[in-house]
Amino acid sequence: FFTFNRQYRVGNGGFSLRSRSKILALLALIPYDSKIPEDVWYAQNLHRVNGSIPSIEIAKTFSVESMYYVRPLGVHRFPWNCQFRADLAKTCPESMLIMPDVCH
Incomplete structure (x- = not known):
């Protein structure tokens, strides 16, 4: 249903910390595709604006x-x-x- 880069497998949009400036920069670069869950879209594209996503090992200690x-x-x-x-x-x-x- 959408292409998924396994390098960026962390989502969990219901309980996450995000940078407002990175979200705005990302939205200016790539329009949001409503067919993709927003947390997946964010995690899959954040690297495009020099954002970082933690590894699964680190992320699971948070949420x-x-x-x-x-x-x-x-x-x-x-x-x-x-x-x-x-x-x-x-x-x-x-x-x-x-x-x-x-x-x-």
Whole structure:
């Protein structure tokens, strides 16, 4: 559905830190394609304006969405993977306050 450069595989637009000036520079250079999720578009193109995207190893220490990491700073959209939820609840019991227990 779109070309994906595996070198820039970090997205997670729901919980990320971004530079306003880099976003504006990127939009001036490449129009946003609404067929592509905005976080993917941003991550795939940020290098064009000398922006940097962290490696997956670094990014997952900040925020996770579909990949489990034992102690992330944040989580964007809790996955429906029951094992992920159970593991997260072990290190962050408070997560059960905001994610329904749908795995029982």
